Amino acid sequence: MGGFGPELTQFGRQFKLMGYTMKVGDQTDVPLSAMLVESFTHTQKAQTAAPANGFGTNNNTELQQVSAFLAGRLSEHIGVFAQATYSENGGLLGWDNMDWRYARMFSHGSHSGIWGISLNNNPTVSDVFNTAPAWKYPYMSADLAPGTPAQPMLLGGLAGQVVGVSAYMQLDGAWYMELGGYRSLSSAFLHHVNAHFDGRLSGVTPYARLAYTWNLPTGSFSVGGFMLNMRRGQVGTNDIGDSVALPGPTDRFRDFGVDSSYMYVNGDHTITVDGLYVHESQKLDATWGGGGSDNLHNTLQSLNLKGSYWYRHTYGVTLASFVYNGSKDVTLYGNDGSPNTQGESVELDYSPFGQSTSWHQPWANVRLGLQYTYFNRFSGRVHDVDGAGRNAKDNNTLYCYVWLAI
Incomplete structure (x- = not known):
């Protein structure tokens, strides 16, 4: 949507399901592309400390993201979406989302469809719906x-x-x-690709996805669900300061989510409405046993709602609301012990080359975005959210960005 995604139309979903293998004519180009995001961030009140090395407590400009992509057809049935990203915040170049696919069409009696296999590094990155956690709003x-x-x-x-x-x-x-399983990568490997290491998974972490789509004359409506069941150990540091897995008990996280997405596309007008709810049950044997939480058993819930309207894939407006809540645990969360954080956001976008007839399509892609996020509650409180007098509204954020893609 809006010229170059990341929301997928029905055609975009089919392209991904077919393993990124569709091509035009005798196209043989290496599927390389790139994007750059420059941004400005202002909070209603300056933060008590700089959010990262090299930045101030407020009014920061940042080369937020420079990414290179290998994304497209490699052979008749094999395709890839692989991303490497540099960010000024941290000053590192590392790997990002990765999704290698093998896909084929099939038919059996009165039924037909597509089947495939995905090798990826992020549960839900393989999903084709706008509501999947890896692709949910906000996109920037x-x-x-x-x-x-x-x-x-x-x-x-x-x-x-x-x-x-x-x-x-x-x-x-x-x-x-979709049904799959995930294993941890070693801390040494993640160090080489400049990725975080938050603990080693115990065994295989199963992931499942089920959804149903009604294809409408002017769009689609889908309803579905997710499941993730994982156990993960604690993290320590070695003699040279690298993160390593610690032996001992593990924490268990069981996530169940439901989602829905409506898409309307009719001439100059595009409307999308998305919703995602996730409930997580936790059994914190490692964290609680080490004194890191008050409770052995905790829960977390999240609700994300978003509605967007685009005119001629050029002018866009998005309204969103979010709620994160769960068990009270003072040791784990501090303050009153509540993770309850909720608010709304509004975003205005302009993509000058969003139409198929725009200048130098499909090579020129630019999006200008203005986003404002308002917090009604932060870490369980409206006032004094950090014990130093900072209020929830002091975290209200004005965010502007320029997004280039080629």
Whole structure:
């Protein structure tokens, strides 16, 4: 949407399901592309400390992201989406989302569909729906402003730290099913690709996805669900300061999510409405046993709602709301012990080359974004959210960005 995504239309979903292998004519180009994001972040009140090395407590400009992509067809049935990213915040070049695919079409009697296998490094990055945690709104957001203190593991808790294989199938253009498993990558490997290491998974972490889509004359409507069941150990540091896995008990996280997405596309007008709810049950044998939490058993819940309207894929407006809540645990979360954080956001976008007839399509892609996020509550409080007099509204964030893609 809006010229160059990342939301996928029905055609975009089919392109991904077919393993990125579709091509135009005798196209043989190496599927390389790139993007750059420059941003400005302002919070209503300056933060008590700089959010990262090299930045101030407020009004920060940042080369937020420079990414190179190998994304497209490698052979008749094999394709790839692989991303490497540099960020000024941290000053590192590392790997990002990765999704290698093998896909084929099939037919059996009155049924037809697509099946495939995905090798990827982030549960839900293989998904084709706009509501999947790896692709949910906001697509660009401030990384130099206070964010949600706690959220379920399914919302990026394993991103870039694991490798997994999943098998998927779309049946009759309606049912979508995916089942896979993930294993931890070593801390040494993650250090080489400049990725975080938050602990080693115990065994294989299963992941499952089921969704049903109603294809409408002017769009689609889908309803589905997710499941992730993981155990993870604690993290320490070695003699040279690198993160390493510690022996001993593990923490268990069981996530169940439901989602829905509506898409309307009619001439100059595009509307999308998305919702995602995730419930997480925790059994914190490692954290609680080490004195890191008050409770052995905790829960977390998240609710994300978003509605967008685009005119001629050029002018866009998005309204969103978010709620994160869960068990009270003073040792784990501090203050009153509540992770309850909630608010709303509004975003205005302009993509001058968003139409198929725009100048130098499909090579020229630019998006200008203005986003404002308002917090009604932060870490369980409206006032004095950090014990030093900072209020929830002081974290309200004005975020502007320029997003270039070629």
